[in-house]
Amino acid sequence: MKELSYLNKYFFKYKYHLISGILFITLSVIFQIAPALIVRYAINLVTENINIYRSLDGLRLQDSYYSVFAGSIIIYAVLILALALLRGIFLFFVRQTIIAMSRLIEYDLKNEIYSHYQSLPLSFYRRNNTGDLMNRISEDVSKVRMYIGPSIMYGLNLFVLFAILIPYMFTINVTLTLFALIPLPILSISIYYVNNIINKRSEEIQISQSGLSTYAQEAFSGIRVLKSFTKEKDSVEQFTNKSDEYKIKSLKLTKIQSLFFPLILGLIGVSTILTVYAGSTQVINGTLTFGNIAEFIIYVNLLTWPVASLGWISSLIQRAAASQKRINEFLKTKNNIISTENLKKEIKGEVEFKDVTFVYPDSGIIALKKISFKIEPGQSLAIIGTTGSGKSTIANLISRLYDTSEGNVLIDNTDIEKYHLVSLRSQLGYVPQDVFLFSDTIYNNIAFGTIKMDEDRVIEAAKEADVYQNIMDFPEGFNTRVGERGITLSGGQKQRVSIARAISRNPKILMLDDSLSAVDTKTENTILNSMKRIMKGRTSIIISHRVSSAKLADKIIVLDDGQLVEKGTHEELIKLNGMYKELYDKQTPNEEELS
Structure with missing residues (x-):
């Protein structure tokens, strides 16, 4: 329950739902028990008066006696129906409080998790896959809801029923009560073990179904590739194999589930037989009535299902605790990208890197090594380099999706860590x-x-x-x-x-991260001409592996393996006859041929 204690704040928030639910459960239990008492009076009325009725056979008084006798039975029947109706009403209110509370907490918990996800840095998403994130906000929250709703509702019902009924049964007859209760602990333990097997196999089925769905989704998403390589038959065979695996696991689960109800009904039968046996001997001795036996049989049936649910409740709590532990792991993850001064101001667009080194925290890859450059407001900078040279990392640092490992990033001569995150990012335009x-x-x-x-x-x-x-x-x-x-x-x-x-x-600062890689040269030129107007008056950073995109920029820097190897204008870099010139010579003929 340590992990589930996180939910206590929600129980306090919806305390009136919980308190009302307990009240309605108590009333529903009272109206559930009361009919058995009326059944006892009704049966005793019949057994005690049937001989008198028969003794009046042939007399006029018999009809009058029957009218009174039948009227009493009808009154008892109406009372039982009224009590059943009242119980139904209070059960409705139980669900409108406890189950409604579980749905409200589910809503709040999902919103809390989603909101927390939004606050976490990009490194968090590099460490965790999307499927796991989705599972924790959907499957895990659903399992927690089963604890908050059905588990608490049935658990409270069991507790209140035992608290009221068992002492009352002992006041009637201790021996009969003990005989009636003997099979119930066995029933609870048996259901617990059967439920654990069911849950284990259910989880295996969920994993198998997830694999089946993932395979089908990939096949449909990549249908062009499948058809192009004529792999439809292989795809069908693999899907069939995965379907067979799912079928086998489902049939195993069905076999276990088939034991569930026979086990419950068998132990109910044993409890009923013991009640009748113990009760009959006492009826013969004159210490009990037939009404008491009927009453106890009803009590046995009232207790059986709540006791049977005890194993199910335990299983729900175990699964909820495991799910809440997974949720807590993410909720306890802190965002290390925080503002030191929450500075909110309109930026001009000056960007400066001072000896910036960056190591990706999740992989340990050194992306940038002692990078320094400066862009004046309204100027444009092109960042050129091969794949993996650290170009996109610069955009991530300016957006403050990551913090530097060493060195400083300054915007308008102010350390980027001082800016309010939302205020800063709202003034950036980023094309990933x-x-x-x-x-x-x-x-x-x-x-x-x-x-x-x-x-x-x-x-x-x-x-x-x-x-x-x-x-x-x-x-x-x-x-x-x-x-x-x-x-x-x-x-x-x-x-x-x-x-x-x-x-x-x-935006005050516009960053284009290889955003023209999927367009042809003609379209690129058209966009670049448009970009001249767009870039005017705002700081622009063009990240690309294509030299043609760099011609627009006022400055160009060339990265290689995270190091700044060249910087200058297009003409200056051509004259250097270095890496930039090499890239230019390789790309220009190809672009001329394409044009």
């Missing part, structure tokens, strides 16, 4: 290398970048990114839905929509 579009309309994807949604600004941004005409050629224009991750658009269109999204917010 791996373009991501939401499954929404093109309009909403571009407007996503704006501080305040402005239709004119969205259209202007689309024109500046040279994607406006492409959008208007679609039947639904800006209302065209781009599909999952923008799958309905070409690579070049996705990149240009991403550029439009970045510039729609009029």
Whole structure:
């Protein structure tokens, strides 16, 4: 229960739901027990008066006696129905308090986890895969909810029922009570072990089903590759093998589940037989009535299902504790990207790196080594280098997705760590290398970048990114839905929509991380010409492995294996006859051939 104690704050928040639930459970238990008492009176009424009724056979008094006798039975029947109705009403209120509380806590917990996810740094997402993050906010929270709702509801019901019923049964007859209760602990332990086996096999089935779903998703996502390589038959065979594995595990679970109800019914039968046996001997001795036996049989049935649920409740608590432990691991993860002074101000756009070294915390890879450069407000810088040279890391440090391992990043001569994160990032425009579009309309994807949604600004941004005409050629224009991750658009269109999204917010610092890699040379030139207007008056950083993208920049730096090896203008670097010149010579002929 140590891990589950984290939920105590939510129980306190919804204390009135919990207190009301306990009250309604107590009332429902009272109205659940009371009918058995009326059954005892009814049966005793019959057994005590049947001989008198028979002795009046042939007399007029018999009809009158029958009318009184039958009227009493009808009154008892109506009372039982009224009590059952009242119990049903209070059970409704139990679910409207306890189960409603579990849903409210589930809602709060999911929001807390999601909000915490949003606050964590990029390094957290590099260490943990998306599937695990999703499982903790969905599957694990669902298991915790089963503890908060059904487990607490049935547990409280069991506790209140035992607290009221067992002492009352002992006041009637100690021997009969002990005989009635003998099989119940055996039942609870048996259900506990059967439930554990069921849970273990259920988890194996979930893993198998997850694998099956993942395989199917990959097959559908990569259907073009499958068809291109004519691997449909192999794909079907592999899917069939995974389906067989799932089927075998499901059948094993079914065999165990088939023991569940026979076990419960068998032990109920044993308890009933013992009750009848012990009760009959006492009826013969005159210490009990037939009504008492009937009453105790009802009590045995009332106790059986709550006791049987004890094993299930224990299993739910175990699974919830394991899930809450997984959730707590993430909730206890702290964000190390925090502001030292929460400085909020409009930036001009000066960027300076002072002897910056950066080592990725999760992999230990040294991405940057003693990098220093400075960009004046309104200037543009191109960062050129081969794959893995540390280009994108510079963009991540300016966005403060990571903090430097050594050295300082300054914006307007102020250490970046002093800025309020939201204030800083709201003044940056970033086009990532791996373009991501939401499954929404093109309009909403571009407007996503704006501080305040402005239709004119969205259209202007689309024109500046040279994607406006492409959008208007679609039947639904800006209302065209781009599909999952923008799958309905070409690579070049996705990149240009991403550029439009970045510039729609009029950022003070604009960063383009290899954002023209998926467009042809002609389109690149068109966008670059547009970019001249876009870049005017704002600090711009163009990260690319293509030399053609660097020509626009006022300054160029060349990275190699995390080190700054060259810097200067395009003409100066050509004259140096170094790495930049080598890249230029390799790429220029290819681009001329393509044009």
